[in-house]
């Protein structure tokens with residue numbers, strides 16, 4: 033079973049139609065996650081990470097019409113084209129979700145215990161009483177002290193870190209095979225971030241789940257993930273095993289990202305080494321390479337056609353940059 | 364002029380049906396004396412309770428008066444009294460509201476406390492209490508309703524005034540030593556009046572209802588001046604034999620109020636995002652399809 | 662919690678005091694000489710001497726403060742003086758009339774709550790689809806039709822045309838239906854919009870995305886997640902509407918020949934019977950204050966966020 037990917041996304045394209053505009057926040061992206069594996073998705077804000085993971089599972093805000101194409105297979109089952117009631121059955125049961133902002137992810141007027149227990153009732157067919165017991169177990173599992181009292185509290189009575197633990201408990205309650213965590217630590221205090229991340233890693237390993245971890249933080253990627261997809265302007269720029277991509281990044285954008293991490297040997301007060309320029313605003317897909325205006329290596333041909341993802345000859349890494357790929361081949 | 368601009372800008376976004384209804388009401392009300400084909404008070408007991416016919420398009424009431432003419436004149440009655448009520452109420456509300464918003468502090472606290480109390484008591488009860496003490500009459504009605512209506516515009520003008528006062532260019536004017544009079548009359552008052560008028564217009568429907576209700580109760584517009592509420596109550600004893608005389612004024616009033624209420628709702632709701640209409644969706648789909656074509660061409 | 666309740670009670674008492682001052686001042690400042698009115702009422706010729714005697718008797722010469730204290734003391738004990746018009750005790754009429762108006766308000770509030778929840782949910786379940794448009798159209802119609810016209814239509818439809826229900830009198834449930842429906846139309850319309858808009862706003866909050874991610878369906882999300890969120894809002898709006906029903910009662914009671922408080926108040930206003938106006942006004946104001954108090958306490962119970970602020 034281990035060889036068969038749990039989630040297999042290929043050539044996924046998402047168009048969002050709103051009253052104001054049409055955008056394509058995901059443009060032909062492919063990746064896969066196996067059981068027990070953790071895939072990190074990194075990229076600048078607005079590069080389409082959230083949409084890419086949520087849209088195929090029908091989790092878009094109201095007022096947006098979603099158009100999907102390509103293929104998303106969960107346990108071999110095609111999600112694209114699946115009617116909403118069928119997808120609804122998968123949410124919570126096969127896939128658990130963790131959100132960026134735990135402060136707003138919980139219903140403020142319902143007790144925490146109910147919000148966890150209803151998952152067990154819904155997906156494990158438990159009686160309300162059994163579900164309460166299960167909720168207690170889960171709250172203990174995510175490391176919350178005084179669990180009995182917590183279950184009777186309301187979200188606003190807890191700190192951000194505790195709330196995120198509750199959200200994790202909810203995500204785990206249906207015993208999903210895949211966990212999608214959308215920037216689970218971004219809204220938290222720095223000290224709490226590490227704890228939550230450790231917790232996530234820990235439960236993922238213990239329950240042998242697959243996890244998709246969306247993040248901005250390269251440090252998080254290095255510590256937690258097996259594979260990585262680097263997104264830039266709705267497309268995958270580079271993807272492959274974390275140890276290869278982080279150690280020897282090849283795509284100019286990945287290099288820029290890794291370069292931007294402050295290093296110990298930096299003199300204090302030295303200039304921040306971010307990528308110059310700003311990311312493009314999404315709308316119609318860009319004809320050539322989206323990075324061209326910001327790229328050091330850009331050649332005129334970059335703006336002509338879209339660079340394909342090409343497997344480098346030595347490894348499992350895929351890079352969408354002909355300049356780098358050809359350079360490598362020539363060398 | 365800068366008072367009219369925000370109003371015109373908002374008018375463009377409002378539902379057309381509502382604007383047409385309101386326009387019709389205002390036009391009828393304004394030109395009623397020239398539009399009414401007959402004398403609305405001319406009684407003719409020989410022609411009482413007739414159905415529609417060439418001489419009386421909508422028939423006659425129990426005193427033989429021409430219903431069509433009376434309905435039209437009633438629009439005028441309604442328009443004039445609603446206008447007076449709102450005019451007086453808005454003047455009081457804007458003056459007190461801007462003073463509260465300009466001064467803040469205890470003046471603000473006291474005025475807003477009064478406004479809160481005023482808003483929590485139904486306007487019908489306030490105006491009836493006043494009429495009960497002073498005695499009925501046209502101007503009692505107008506003043507009593509204005510007394511019940513000013514807290515609303517008071518609260519809105521205060522909110523608008525506070526937001527205007529906290530704008531950076533007003534701060535700057537103050538720091539530069541502009542006189543309080545200049546700030547008040549040059550910036551605060553014009554800005555507030557424009558915004559409050561839009562809300563007041565939307566509220567006109569409720570005011571029209573109140574005028575009609577008081578007249579229905581016999582404490583507002585007095586006969587023989589025709590008014591919809593009063594026409595309705597006059598015809599009520601003949602409901603069984605001649606329901607038309609009850610229905611017509613009721614429908615006229617309801618139509619006018621629907622116009623104003625639609626307007627009010629569109630003002631209250633325009634911050635909620637609407638889903639795509641089918642036509643927009645089709646347009647977006649075309650847009651997306653064109654992307655794929657470009658790409659395959661490339 | 663206790664702290665909040667005691668604070669809120671104190672606030673209500675202050676409001677009650679202000680309400681009593683308003684009622685007192687209103688009558689004291691009324692134009693015309695009350696003593697003359699009473700003298701004439703008693704059938705006597707209002708000679709200056711007799712007027713003087715009446716004034717002495719009802720304490721017109723006492724200082725205002727004393728008159729206020731006397732009046733308030735009487736009012737608290739349920740003595741609202743004598744009607745200037747009929748010469749009877751105002752309080753004698755009140756108990757029965759309060760029962761009539763109470764029946765009207767309770768029944769209408771229940772009907773309005775049911776209808777508004779049904780219409781609001783219908784709209785929120787199929788937003789911008791046909792059921793929503795129908796519900797919205799009904800709400801607009803209900804909020805725009807004058808209550809007296811609604812009453813006339815009810816009588817015409819149910820009593821005159823189909824002869825199903827009695828059009829007047831207060832005798833038994835069958836005679837209550839038309840007045841209940843008439844009073845319920847406006848609040849049902851307004852509240853249905855509160856439910857509809859409140860639910861829509863709640864459905865766009867982030868926790869609804871969480872609920873969706875749990876695999877809950879739209880019905881479950883509406884009832885389990887969104888409904889508890891709009892409950893405080895709804896209770897508040899319902900409180901306002903129940904307060905407004907006193908005003909509607911003034912229109913509807915005479916229409917259906919009910920002898921309630923609204924009818925009493927209206928008669929008082931018509932004949933400038935100050936004592937009746939004063940008594941009814943005081944009862945109405947007290948009613949608003951009590952309703953507001955109950956609303957605040959109910960909101961406290963339904964909204965844990967506020968509950969925490971005060972505990």
Ligand SMILES: Nc1ncnc2c1ncn2[C@@H]1O[C@H](COP(=O)(O)OP(=O)(O)OP(=O)(O)O)[C@@H](O)[C@H]1O
Nearest residue numbers: 050055057076077078079080081082083093096314
């Ligand atoms: N509800 C929406 N309506 C319209 N456009 C949207 C909506 N949600 C996302 N988008 C578009 O999709 C793009 C990608 O959004 P997405 O939330 O996936 O970015 P992200 O990579 O998750 O960013 P972040 O790191 O800030 O979470 C946005 O730039 C925006 O243009």
Ligand code: SF4
Nearest residue numbers: 321324327334353355
């Ligand atoms: S394709 Fe060209 S612009 Fe894009 S990353 Fe490579 S070198 Fe830079």
Ligand SMILES: [Mg+2]
Nearest residue numbers: 081082083214
């Ligand atoms: Mg995101």
